[in-house]
Amino acid sequence: MNRIDNQPAHVGGVVPSGLVEMGKLGALVGLCGAGADNLRRVRREEIEPAAALAETLRVGLAAGLATATAALVASPLRPSPPLSLIATLATGTAVMYALSQESTAIPNGDDHV
Numbered sequence: 001m002n003r004i005d006n007q008p009a010h011v012g013g014v015v016p017s018g019l020v021e022m023g024k025l026g027a028l029v030g031l032c033g034a035g036a037d038n039l040r041r042v043r044r045e046e047i048e049p050a051a052a053l054a055e056t057l058r059v060g061l062a063a064g065l066a067t068a069t070a071a072l073v074a075s076p077l078r079p080s081p082p083l084s085l086i087a088t089l090a091t092g093t094a095v096m097y098a099l100s101q102e103s104t105a106i107p108n109g110d111d112h113v
Helices: 016-043 049-077 081-099
Strands: none
Touching (some): 049 081
16 A cells, blocks of 8 residues: 555556456466366376366466566557557467476486476
8 A cells, every 4th residue: 555645556557456366367268278188088088186286286376477567468458459458368378388398307317398
């Protein structure tokens, strides 16, 4: 809260609690999608239930982070809906891509790039 006028502090045009809410919404959507996908995989015996739960939680967390980050990046562009949409899609996709990178470590411990 701003001490002068009792209004929420803003970060880049976005109220921080709004970012938290966007992150929670993104996590919820990610958990639902990953949960449904992993339930099918468990039923087809492609994955163990514990691994499915871990993967579902990982995707949910990544989706929450991607959504909050995308909202933060797009917020200054609200006056231009097309630019805001493009920024949201690009940022969300980039964050999900970065968080879903598979390990490229070579068995001897050296990193392969």
